[in-house]
Amino acid sequence: MSRTTYRDALRQGLRAALRSDPRVFLMGEDVGRYGGSYAVSQGLLEEFGEARVRDTPLSESGFVGCGIGAAINGLRPIVEVMTVNFSLLALDQIVNNAATLRHMSGGQVGVPLVVRMGTGAGRQLAAQHSHSLEGWYAHVPGLRVLAPATLEDARGMLLAALQLADPVIVFEHALLLNEEGELDGEPAPVDLQHAAVRRPGRDISLVTHGGSLPRCLAAAERLAADGVEAEVLDLRSLRPLDLAGLADTVRRTHRVLVVDEAWKTGGLSAELMASVVELAFDELDAPPARVCSAEVPMPYAKLLEDAALPNVQRIVAQALAMVRP
Template sequence: MTKTTYREAIRESMRDALRRDGRVFLMGEDVGRYGGCFGVSLGLLEEFGPERIRDTPLSESAFVGAGIGAALGGLRPIVEIMTVNFSLLALDQIMNNAATLLHMSGGQCNVPLVIRMTTGAGRQLAAQHSHSLEGWYAHIPGLRILAPATIEDARGMLWPALTDPDPVLIFEHGSLYNLAGELPDNAGSVDIDNAAVRRAGEDVTVITYGGTVGKTLAAADVLAAEGIGAEVIDLRTLRPLDEATVVASVVRTHRLVVVDEGWRSGSLAAEISARVVEQAFYELDAPIARVCSAEVPTPYARHLEEAALPQTGDIVTAVRGLMPATVSRP
């Protein structure tokens, strides 16, 4: 086992991909000499050179478009967008080009492109740099959406994403970069098709992903002390959703809480809730509960930001609200 961080695990995943396949290259703002806005690509320029670690102009539409062209030309680009809000400047390229070319070409043109970006709030970056928009992108057919929540997934999701013939977006929650832990020395690719049960439980299913997985596991610890067994499921892949794992868990526990840092209206949490109602309505013993961010631009002040985001206490309260008095055990 090797002690590492989420940030270092992502760097190692890129180093591994660059070594494995000469077609792989990284491009984005400040990914080269600066080492990346969040230090993820530090040292890669010195190891692989400027042909494969490419600093780009400050134009997301230009370098995402260039990445699409490179993918169409047979390369395997990793495009880094600094933060998720900047991806909106390349939305036309992502939605109207990368996601549609396979279909509009009658299956002739795959776009094997990986786009990495930082998402999420909780770091006092105010309204313009604290979005959780992965649910928006999960709305778009033609894209695969990944949200690594653990060091193992941060290390192991990139290579299978690069081998996917279609575009993949990886959302890295900014609060996780300093997450420290151990990683097996032989760590490699992970499953990007199925959700992961991070904690087993029999009383309630709690669905989450990305930056709220840690808060949800902490809430499960609190609930366990009260005799409530919460099953925590990390979605990992937001599109396509692993409905089978979600529904199977709800069938066992008969209760569901969805934790989503996105805004509640039109959210990924709403989509998951709808699918469970469609497929397992008569298995539910209580209404589905959702824990989402307050529907306001994310505040800068720390106490206001914390109040606006899903917190461990909010998750505990939501679960308690679904439980009959007889479930709590000493």
């Protein structure tokens, strides 16, 4: 078992994918000579060459469209979009083409495409580089949407995604890149079907994904010091959701707090709360609640950015209000 970072785990997954299947190639802005906007693809150009690691122009619609075409024709492209905000320039390609072609062709045309993109705030990159729009993509039939929050998922979700015949969007929270931990063995595909209990508990469930997982685990530690045992559920897959796993955690704790870095209005947090009510209403001892980002474009100033985001203090305060009203 070796000590590594989330960034290195992503690189291990990419390297394993490129080595294991000659149909796989990586393309995107600065993924080659620069080594990736987040240094995830450093060294891959030298190892695999320009045919397998391709720098593209600054045209998200163009290179995502190229990835869709390559996937239709039998390749396994991994397309990197620098940040979810910029992916909106490729929304037509992803939603109107990648997500629909299998359905519109009666199952004859698959699009085995993986689109990786950075998401989330906390780095003072202001509103055009910092939003969490995972819920927008999770709304779309025909897409699979993943949010790796641990080193194991960062390494293994890509390998599992490349085995699917449908397009997969992988959201990698930029604040996780320097997170450190232990990884054992060789890269291997991980389970994409089930949410994971990252910390067991009996009093309240903190349901979250991606970059909010460390905050929820830290909040659970604080709550434990106050005599409240919080269970932390990492969703891992945002489309499809593991609704059985969501209902199970409600049955164990009877209270649910959803923590989502996205905005509250029309967001994934609302879908999760509605699912809890539909599936396990009689198990609830308190109304479901949520902690989300403030309903503003993400501020640049550090104090304002911190105030806008879900934080440990807000999570703890809301959980205590639910357990001890």
